Amino acid sequence: MKAWENNIRRVTPYVPGEQPDIPGMIKLNTNENPYPPSPAVLKAMRKLQIEKLRLYPDAAAKALVKALADYYDLEENQVFVGVGSDDVLAMAFMTFFNSDKPILFPDITYSFYDVWAELFHIPYKCPALDDNFRIRKEDYYQENGGIVIANPNAPTSIGEDITFVRDILEHNRDSVVIVDEAYVDFGGVSALKLTKEFDNLLVVQTFSKSRSMAGMRIGYAMGNPLLIKALNDVKYSYNSYTMNVTSIYYGLEAVKDVAYYKECIGKIIRTREWVKKELKKLGFTFPDSQTNFIFAKHRTVPAKKIFTDLKKENIFVRYFNKPRIDNYLRITIGTDEQMEKVLEVLRRIVN
Amino acid sequence: MKAWENNIRRVTPYVPGEQPDIPGMIKLNTNENPYPPSPAVLKAMRKLQIEKLRLYPDAAAKALVKALADYYDLEENQVFVGVGSDDVLAMAFMTFFNSDKPILFPDITYSFYDVWAELFHIPYKCPALDDNFRIRKEDYYQENGGIVIANPNAPTSIGEDITFVRDILEHNRDSVVIVDEAYVDFGGVSALKLTKEFDNLLVVQTFSKSRSMAGMRIGYAMGNPLLIKALNDVKYSYNSYTMNVTSIYYGLEAVKDVAYYKECIGKIIRTREWVKKELKKLGFTFPDSQTNFIFAKHRTVPAKKIFTDLKKENIFVRYFNKPRIDNYLRITIGTDEQMEKVLEVLRRIVN
Numbered sequence: 271m272k273a274w275e276n277n278i279r280r281v282t283p284y285v286p287g288e289q290p291d292i293p294g295m296i297k298l299n300t301n302e303n304p305y306p307p308s309p310a311v312l313k314a315m316r317k318l319q320i321e322k323l324r325l326y327p328d329a330a331a332k333a334l335v336k337a338l339a340d341y342y343d344l345e346e347n348q349v350f351v352g353v354g355s356d357d358v359l360a361m362a363f364m365t366f367f368n369s370d371k372p373i374l375f376p377d378i379t380y381s382f383y384d385v386w387a388e389l390f391h392i393p394y395k396c397p398a399l400d401d402n403f404r405i406r407k408e409d410y411y412q413e414n415g416g417i418v419i420a421n422p423n424a425p426t427s428i429g430e431d432i433t434f435v436r437d438i439l440e441h442n443r444d445s446v447v448i449v450d451e452a453y454v455d456f457g458g459v460s461a462l463k464l465t466k467e468f469d470n471l472l473v474v475q476t477f478s479k480s481r482s483m484a485g486m487r488i489g490y491a492m493g494n495p496l497l498i499k500a501l502n503d504v505k506y507s508y509n510s511y512t513m514n515v516t517s518i519y520y521g522l523e524a525v526k527d528v529a530y531y532k533e534c535i536g537k538i539i540r541t542r543e544w545v546k547k548e549l550k551k552l553g554f555t556f557p558d559s560q561t562n563f564i565f566a567k568h569r570t571v572p573a574k575k576i577f578t579d580l581k582k583e584n585i586f587v588r589y590f591n592k593p594r595i596d597n598y599l600r601i602t603i604g605t606d607e608q609m610e611k612v613l614e615v616l617r618r619i620v621n
Numbered sequence: 622m623k624a625w626e627n628n629i630r631r632v633t634p635y636v637p638g639e640q641p642d643i644p645g646m647i648k649l650n651t652n653e654n655p656y657p658p659s660p661a662v663l664k665a666m667r668k669l670q671i672e673k674l675r676l677y678p679d680a681a682a683k684a685l686v687k688a689l690a691d692y693y694d695l696e697e698n699q700v701f702v703g704v705g706s707d708d709v710l711a712m713a714f715m716t717f718f719n720s721d722k723p724i725l726f727p728d729i730t731y732s733f734y735d736v737w738a739e740l741f742h743i744p745y746k747c748p749a750l751d752d753n754f755r756i757r758k759e760d761y762y763q764e765n766g767g768i769v770i771a772n773p774n775a776p777t778s779i780g781e782d783i784t785f786v787r788d789i790l791e792h793n794r795d796s797v798v799i800v801d802e803a804y805v806d807f808g809g810v811s812a813l814k815l816t817k818e819f820d821n822l823l824v825v826q827t828f829s830k831s832r833s834m835a836g837m838r839i840g841y842a843m844g845n846p847l848l849i850k851a852l853n854d855v856k857y858s859y860n861s862y863t864m865n866v867t868s869i870y871y872g873l874e875a876v877k878d879v880a881y882y883k884e885c886i887g888k889i890i891r892t893r894e895w896v897k898k899e900l901k902k903l904g905f906t907f908p909d910s911q912t913n914f915i916f917a918k919h920r921t922v923p924a925k926k927i928f929t930d931l932k933k934e935n936i937f938v939r940y941f942n943k944p945r946i947d948n949y950l951r952i953t954i955g956t957d958e959q960m961e962k963v964l965e966v967l968r969r970i971v972n
Contacts, residue, residue, distance in 0.1 A: 279715060283858045316667060323836040325836050444623075484674075506635055
């Protein structure tokens with residue numbers, strides 16, 4: 271090994287779900303929205319002037335921030351935007367978790383949290399979910415350098431109510447609490463209104479799920495202006511212009527078309543509730559999902575076998591080879607037509 | 622101050638050049654290209670299917686990486702892409718500069734280097750440029766934890782030849798040497814071919830200047846596969862999907878249209894050489910620029926006054942209120958028409 275190699279930061283990277291591109295495939299492995307973005311976005315794609323690409327974008331992405339602030343009834347200084355919620359969360363870890371005390375997050379949750387902690391050399395502890403995959407709020411009463419909770423949690427699909435989040439906040443006035451609400455629009459309860467009361471609460475959301483724009487990489491954080499300013503200071507110390515002109519202009523159209531957005535969410539929830547019933551009939555059990563996916567195991571057939579058999583039919587779901595959850599599948603809710611096909615194949619596999 | 626505020630990372634952010642948006646303005650303050658991106662990019666903008674926005678992009682941005690690898694005659698595992706060269710450089714700092722020894726870069730150079738060093742708590746030393754704003758290569762013979770040199774340097778506009786870069790590399794086999802070539806296409810000499818010989822050399826370039834795509838945020842690094850893998854590992858530990866679908870698909874069209882790209886560069890160089898002559902006649906002195914900007918001071922009129930007077934006419938150039946360079950202006954090369962107008966106004970200001 272050469273001398274310069276000693277100075278390389280050693281990491282174990284996050285492994286994203288595979289992104290196959292096979293004609294006719296049913297892709298239910300990375301929780302994308304089965305419906306395209308708003309037609310207003312398409313209009314923006316066809317209209318954007320090439321001249322805009324020549325110039326640096328607005329470093330503050332003000333037009334996008336304003337659209338979000340208007341939608342959530344916030345001031346612009348309460349909103350931060352980034353390149354997907356991963357970028358927002360990574361910057362939040364870098365910005366707020368600079369203590370010798372460990373940060374806390376559940377043992378089963380979004381698997382990027384420990385990757386960021388390792389990357390930034392942040393000490394961390396992972397209290398175990400209970401046997402029903404629920405977060406035990408008492409685990410978050412201990413001293414800590416910060417807290418991050420996904421609500422609804424992934425891959426469990428379980429959402430906790432506002433009293434639960436408030437309880438954790440009441441026990442944690444001295445560190446920043448991040449609530450990662452990537453899936454909240456599918457039936458969860460947002461902690462956004464608690465930001466008025468708790469100035470150490472940061473709520474993070476994304477365009478990748480409910481707004482059908484995973485390909486555009488847009489995420490955002492909401493909280494009191496002091497938190498947002500601290501995030502922006504770090505952003506301007508890392509990359510002044512994170513949001514390119516297409517993210518800004520296509521993104522804001524997605525935010526503004528509220529009717530379309532709600533219609534898609536409604537369709538996904540309807541499909542999900544129907545799929546729940548059908549999966550039960552087939553012998554699957556699962557927590558009662560408040561997200562756009564179902565976290566299911568079968569009574570008799572191992573998850574890994576189902577995963578492999580589905581793949582043979584070009585149906586992609588997510589399998590985690592990890593303790594406690596290695597007999598579960600995370601199945602994204604697609605269109606009715608896609609789910610009909612999935613159920614038909616599952617019927618064959620489990621019978 | 623509340624307890625949680627103690628854990629906030631304290632930084633002094635980089636201050637980007639202002640991005641005014643005034644009808645009829647002449648914007649020569651952030652070194653953008655005065656010509657729009659390739660017509661092939663416009664075609665891609667009009668053609669991209671909205672369905673692509675719904676799905677996660679390819680985390681490896683393989684199509685864009687391949688276009689760059691083909692253009693520079695490299696293997697795909699020798700190319701890393703990011704959200705502008707700022708993102709690439711920030712990740713390179715995070716990845717390669719993890720030593721107790723100071724990294725080295727000139728006192729007058731791209732003003733983001735010390736910001737990144739501060740952000741990541743990297744010790745650094747800044748050897749002074751000589752009186753002609755040249756890098757003294759002997760300053761880089763001392764022990765260090767890494768080196769970063771902009772070549773051509775900014776805001777000085779001076780490029781060093783390949784012998785110079787090779788000399789620094791020969792004296793630094795034990796740390797990673799980054800050569801930031803944001804401006805190299807306007808007449809500088811790239812160190813790219815030295816990556817075959819020096820496995821610790823990382824060459825960083827951008828789409829923001831010569832490829833007219835500052836608004837798209839695309840930068841890239843080239844070097845031996847071990848460096849590129851280390852960068853990708855850190856990227857996958859930070860944000861799996863940094864490049865959105867528009868960056869990938871619009872970006873690769875810009876790379877492929879070589880004729881258009883060279884034509885624009887040719888026009889800018891012709892304009893620059895003519896502007897040099899005119900500025901001299903007006904009493905300006907400046908290093909012999911190998912970039913798309915000129916770093917000039919006037920014999921008698923203070924830079925700050927010229928800066929302010931130009932602004933009144935909606936002509937924006939860059940002024941740095943910093944030791945040693947506070948009597949200089951950095952003037953981006955625009956179109957012939959824009960530069961005619963600038964020279965006309967300058968004539969009035971200095972006479």
